[in-house]
Amino acid sequence: xxxxxxxxxxxxxxxxxxxxxxxxxxxxxxxxxxxxxxxxxxxxxxxxxxxxxxxxxxxxxxxxxxxxxxxxxxxxxxxxxxxxxxxxxxxxxxxxxxxxxxxxxxxxxxxxxxxxxxxxxxxxxxxxxxxxxxxxxxxxxxxxxxxxxxxxxxxxxxxxxxxxxxxxxxxxxxxxxxxxxxxxxxxxxxxxxxxxxxxxxxxxxxxxxxxxxxxxxxxxxxxx
Amino acid sequence: xxxxxxxxxxxxxxxxxxxxxxxxxxxxxxxxxxxxxxxxxxxxxxxxxxxxxxxxxxxxxxxxxxxxxxxxxxxxxxxxxxxxxxxxxxxxxxxxxxxxxxxxxxxxxxxxxxxxxxxxxxxxxxxxxxxxxxxxxxxxxxxxxxxxxxxxxxxxxxxxxxxxxxxxxxxxxxxxxxxxxxxxxxxxxxxxxxxxxxxxxxxxxxxxxxxxxxxxxxxxxxxxxxxxxxxxxxxxxxxxxxxxxxxxxxxxxxxxxxxxxxxxxxxxxxxxxxxxxxxxxxxxxxxxxxxxxxxxxxxxxxxxxxxxxxxxxxxxxxxxxxxxxxxxxxxxxxxxxxxxxxxxxxxxxxxxxxxxxxxxxxxxxxxxxxxxxxxxxxxxxxxxxxxxxxxxxxxx
Numbered sequence: 001x002x003x004x005x006x007x008x009x010x011x012x013x014x015x016x017x018x019x020x021x022x023x024x025x026x027x028x029x030x031x032x033x034x035x036x037x038x039x040x041x042x043x044x045x046x047x048x049x050x051x052x053x054x055x056x057x058x059x060x061x062x063x064x065x066x067x068x069x070x071x072x073x074x075x076x077x078x079x080x081x082x083x084x085x086x087x088x089x090x091x092x093x094x095x096x097x098x099x100x101x102x103x104x105x106x107x108x109x110x111x112x113x114x115x116x117x118x119x120x121x122x123x124x125x126x127x128x129x130x131x132x133x134x135x136x137x138x139x140x141x142x143x144x145x146x147x148x149x150x151x152x153x154x155x156x157x158x159x160x161x162x163x164x165x166x167x168x169x170x171x172x173x174x175x176x177x178x179x180x181x182x183x184x185x186x187x188x189x190x191x192x193x194x195x196x197x198x199x200x201x202x203x204x205x206x207x208x209x210x211x212x213x214x215x216x217x218x219x220x221x222x223x224x
Numbered sequence: 225x226x227x228x229x230x231x232x233x234x235x236x237x238x239x240x241x242x243x244x245x246x247x248x249x250x251x252x253x254x255x256x257x258x259x260x261x262x263x264x265x266x267x268x269x270x271x272x273x274x275x276x277x278x279x280x281x282x283x284x285x286x287x288x289x290x291x292x293x294x295x296x297x298x299x300x301x302x303x304x305x306x307x308x309x310x311x312x313x314x315x316x317x318x319x320x321x322x323x324x325x326x327x328x329x330x331x332x333x334x335x336x337x338x339x340x341x342x343x344x345x346x347x348x349x350x351x352x353x354x355x356x357x358x359x360x361x362x363x364x365x366x367x368x369x370x371x372x373x374x375x376x377x378x379x380x381x382x383x384x385x386x387x388x389x390x391x392x393x394x395x396x397x398x399x400x401x402x403x404x405x406x407x408x409x410x411x412x413x414x415x416x417x418x419x420x421x422x423x424x425x426x427x428x429x430x431x432x433x434x435x436x437x438x439x440x441x442x443x444x445x446x447x448x449x450x451x452x453x454x455x456x457x458x459x460x461x462x463x464x465x466x467x468x469x470x471x472x473x474x475x476x477x478x479x480x481x482x483x484x485x486x487x488x489x490x491x492x493x494x495x496x497x498x499x500x501x502x503x504x505x506x507x508x509x510x511x512x513x514x515x516x517x518x519x520x521x522x523x524x525x526x527x528x529x530x531x532x533x534x535x536x537x538x539x540x541x542x543x544x545x546x547x548x549x550x551x552x553x554x555x556x557x558x559x560x561x562x563x564x565x566x567x568x569x570x571x572x573x574x575x576x577x578x579x580x581x582x583x584x585x586x587x588x589x590x591x592x593x594x595x596x597x598x599x600x601x602x603x604x605x606x607x608x609x610x611x612x613x614x615x616x617x618x619x620x
Contacts, residue, residue: 056443116340116342117342117345119336120338120343121337121355122329122330123332123334123335124401125405126330126356131360135412139344200338
């Protein structure tokens with residue numbers, strides 16, 4: 001068992017999930033409640049990673065942060081190196097790759113809230129922001145848990161983006177799924193089996209936890 | 225019936241006297257003049273064009289669903305923006321399209337109670353009631369919450385979650401939550417529609433008691449005739465976005481002049497008619513009901529002979545006899561045949577064809593003693609003053 005790869009993957013999953021929640025909450029709020037006619041474009045853009053091959057996404061991340069792009073040069077000026085083959089590169093790729101997995105459960109949760117509750121809060125003197133934290137977010141606990149767990153699990157098992165952006169540097173970018181790939185390439189099936197089982201178990205436990213949590217989540221309007 | 229009895233009992237105590245706020249008892253505290261255009265899928269749509277000004281006390285907005293009642297409340301609360309117009313609350317202008325004033329919903333000082341109560345399901349009753357008191361010092365907040373829980377008799381529910389209390393209790397909590405903020409106007413959107421008559425009556429009594437102490441305008445949306453009589457000091461009948469009739473409930477609903485109000489107020493029989501002759505000396509006129517050219521005598525109104533009118537007759541105002549009646553004061557006796565008869569909730573509704581089909585309301589006992597059944601020949605008796613002349617509704 002490659003403990004170093006496991007530790008790295010856990011760290012990547014946690015950082016990605018944390019960043020995604022911060023980004024996904026305002027995005028999901030906007031998608032759920034905006035009445036802009038061009039909202040569908042944002043929705044399509046946010047869902048792109050669901051259908052794009054991970055290698056294509058990884059390729060674009062490389063290009064966008066490459067030394068010939070303005071973004072890449074800015075990054076290099078800040079950090080002194082390119083984004084490719086670094087842990088930060090993995091985080092950027094993972095955030096983009098798992099973005100829809102964070103946004104969609106939150107949008108669904110927000111839309112399931114009775115709009116009258118939001119009206120009631122506003123009439124009672126609460127600002128939009130205050131309404132978000134006092135009514136919308138507490139009533140979206142299940143969506144929030146789902147978003148966190150899905151982004152965590154999705155990042156935990158990702159392969160294509162990681163390989164494209166990060167390569168295979170032990171301790172820096174070699175995640176658990178790449179480790180499995182390496183072991184299979186080397187004909188080391190027994191080790192690949194152990195690692196794969198760990199990946200399978202973690203994924204199953206996370207999904208089971210989501211469903212268990214959602215089973216006892218707040219219903220939208222228990223008396224309606 | 226219970227609701228109407230309550231209205232009679234309470235009616236006198238509700239005259240807008242004894243105002244404890246500054247200003248005179250009849251001071252206009254809510255002044256609304258708004259327009260909003262609605263397009264529907266057919267492209268026609270309708271325009272909400274509402275103008276009224278009311279002092280403290282109950283004002284009923286009465287009308288069928290889709291008439292614009294809820295939109296009017298939402299515009300006052302600031303939940304929807306009118307296209308044009310002006311809204312004044314107490315002494316503040318909260319919306320004015322001309323001077324581009326549109327005070328945010330959170331700062332309008334409005335109390336709003338929704339039909340489904342809209343209590344926050346994750347907060348206890350007490351925390352629901354406290355919700356609108358952010359910024360109020362803790363001591364005062366505790367005192368105000370305590371008082372309002374007490375006056376709406378929900379102290380014992382303070383620690384409960386909304387889903388564990390009854391529908392009536394939830395509406396009490398919703399009222400308390402709205403009123404604890406000391407709003408300048410209270411907007412009630414069919415708040416009692418889902419409750420039984422007894423619960424409804426008790427909540428109405430509590431609301432009246434509360435409003436005697438703090439006189440504010442209360443706009444109450446309903447499509448229930450009973451609630452209109454139980455609560456109303458004033459009623460506005462709203463139809464397709466504008467006020468079709470206004471006045472005391474008994475004036476608007478008992479003797480409606482608008483067909484739409486008549487339909488809402490429970491006139492089961494509404495006929496197209498034409499004036500055949502005026503009898504000015506008798507104070508009556510003869511109308512020909514369109515379907516079977518039936519002659520019917522109605523009270524005299526200022527119209528030309530030949531003019532089209534509509535005649536409304538309540539099913540409960542028609543007498544039914546199994547023999548030709550004699551020696552009656554009633555001027556209208558129509559011979560016909562029972563087409564259908566059905567019994568529902570201790571009421572019997574007979575449909576009688578006299579050339580036109582009339583709905584007639586009877587008791588089950590009357591049906592039994594007269595042996596009424598479909599096909600039976602009968603005579604309908606309608607007093608002149610039970611025939612109400614209506615102004616036809618605008619064509620859709």
